[in-house]
Amino acid sequence: MAKQSKLLIFILTIGVFGIINTEMGVIGILPSLADHFEVSVSKAGLLVSLFALVVAVSGPTMPLLFSRINRKKVMLLVLGTFVLANIISIYTTNFTVALIARVIPALFHPIYCSLAFSVAADSVSKEEAPKAVSKVFIGVSAGMVIGVPIASFIASTTSLQMAMVFFAVVNAIAFIATLLFVPSMPVKERLSYGVQLSVLKKIITWQSIIAVIFLNSAIFGVYSYFAEYLKTVTTMSTNAITIMLIVFGGANMIGNIVAGRLLTKNAGKTVVTFPFILGAIYVLFFLFGPFSAPMLFITFIWGILAGVGANINQYWIMSSAPKAPDFANGLFLSSCNIGTTIGTAIGGLFISGIGTQYVVLVGFLSLIVSFITIALRNYMYSPSKQLSI
Known part of the structure; x- marks a missing residue:
């Protein structure tokens, strides 16, 4: 059970890293994105600010709406959405399409993160819950801190598209790991809205x-x-x-x-x-x-x-x-x-x-x-x- 719990928390940490990395990683490549879409840097900044705004608005509502569905299925849905959105971002040359490809996963962002914290806490004893949650938070910190310089480095040494590929790959790894190693997690007590x-x-x-x-x-x-x-x-x-x-x-x-x-x-x-x-x-x-x-x-x-x-x-x-x-x-x-x-x-x-x-x-x-x-x-x-x- 202890090994299963550690593996589960590790997968959740990767998943959170992938999602936060998608959110914050574009900060390091905003000038390149502005050039790519032929818009001003301030307008390209919408890729960051609009994402954050959507997360703030959907934070209380989306986890509530999905709270009665099997947790594994919900996590796969969110990670799959992020993978597809990142793939669209790789190939699109239209700024409006790029914005839409940011807004849609942003809606699902709070669902995965809230589930990650809840599942991590539930996987251990009540006394050990804060430690389990703190490990998932490492993924949050890594997404905020490591994602930005890595994306910037990849974009500067290879291409902007390869930086976007990095976002997609991390989420795809989390998706596959969840699919293969995370057990089905039906909601035991379905609380009404x-x-x-x-x-x-x-x-x-x-x-x-x-x-x-x-x-x-x-x-x-x-x-x-x-x-x-x-x-x-x-x-x-x-x-x-x-x-x-x-x-x-x-x-x-x-x-x-x-x-x-x-x-x-x-x-x-x-x-x-x-x-x-x-x-x-x-x-x-x-x-x-x-x-x-x-x-x-x-x-x-x-x-x-x-x-x-x-x-x-x-x-x-x-x-x-x-x-x-x-x-x-x-x-x-x-x-x-x-x-x-x-x-x-x-x-x-x-x-x-x-x-x-x-x-x-x-x-x-x-x-x-x-x-x-x-x-x-x-x-x-x-x-x-x-x-x-």
């Missing part, structure tokens, strides 16, 4: 959603402008900035492993202390921003915390609605995307208003809001209050 939606009637769910929105805003509101910060404040070269981004990404993957252990050992303490630790890093970020050596160390620790934060976000919403796991994971994905959007917008306002070095303020403000909602949930739903989740 009404029962799943009823979690939205509970205050704890909304407290958790708000906390996750602003925890993600705290991280990505700053990270979205990290390269600009390193360029203007730390005055690093392009190559040095690339190294820093790789350091952040590698540390992020380490953070997923750390998070699994922390949440398994003491989830409550981990969640409560996280805003303070991240806030302390942002203080160092602000004070030592102009200095390259300290920023290397700060970036490494920040990357670990970002990995831990992603796991906390998933755990916090899942723990607020444990009876509707697929729907809860959909809410998690939407909340994270909304948080990224809000944080990026506010961070941009700080940069344009008072300067790039003050982008950390979006981190501080977001952490304050998230901590208040975390503390409020803990107070209202502490054992002494005897309130049921």
Whole structure:
């Protein structure tokens, strides 16, 4: 059973990597895509922003709609959709067709990711669930961090089409592995849509959603402008900035492993202390921003915390609605995307208003809001209050 569980989690990690890689990998080849489709870079950016927007909108709804169907069949449907969409992207020369080939898989994106987290958690004991989920998160981090430079490297050394082939191949590998090695997973308890939606009637769910929105805003509101910060404040070269981004990404993957252990050992303490630790890093970020050596160390620790934060976000919403796991994971994905959007917008306002070095303020403000909602949930739903989740 242990070997089967490890293989299942490994396949889920590859699948998540393939899906996130499809979403984020185009960032590294946007200029090439703009040239290929003969559009401006800003218009080509729709291939990224429209994908993210669709994921945010479909996050709560699509996992809910597919929550009563055999999980293996649903995963094969999603992976198959991604493979076909990527194949279309390889051959099309029409930008509108390329956009459609991005929007359709984006609709299915939350289904696979929410299922991956749920299935990983269900494959082990309740106590070991955070560790299992953290391993799947490695696929998320790898998709975000490794996918971009790999796609860019392939496009620059071979061709744009070969970079697209890379996206298709990874998803095809996940599809074949799922088909051959993942057992049939019929839904044992088919919850009605009404029962799943009823979690939205509970205050704890909304407290958790708000906390996750602003925890993600705290991280990505700053990270979205990290390269600009390193360029203007730390005055690093392009190559040095690339190294820093790789350091952040590698540390992020380490953070997923750390998070699994922390949440398994003491989830409550981990969640409560996280805003303070991240806030302390942002203080160092602000004070030592102009200095390259300290920023290397700060970036490494920040990357670990970002990995831990992603796991906390998933755990916090899942723990607020444990009876509707697929729907809860959909809410998690939407909340994270909304948080990224809000944080990026506010961070941009700080940069344009008072300067790039003050982008950390979006981190501080977001952490304050998230901590208040975390503390409020803990107070209202502490054992002494005897309130049921």
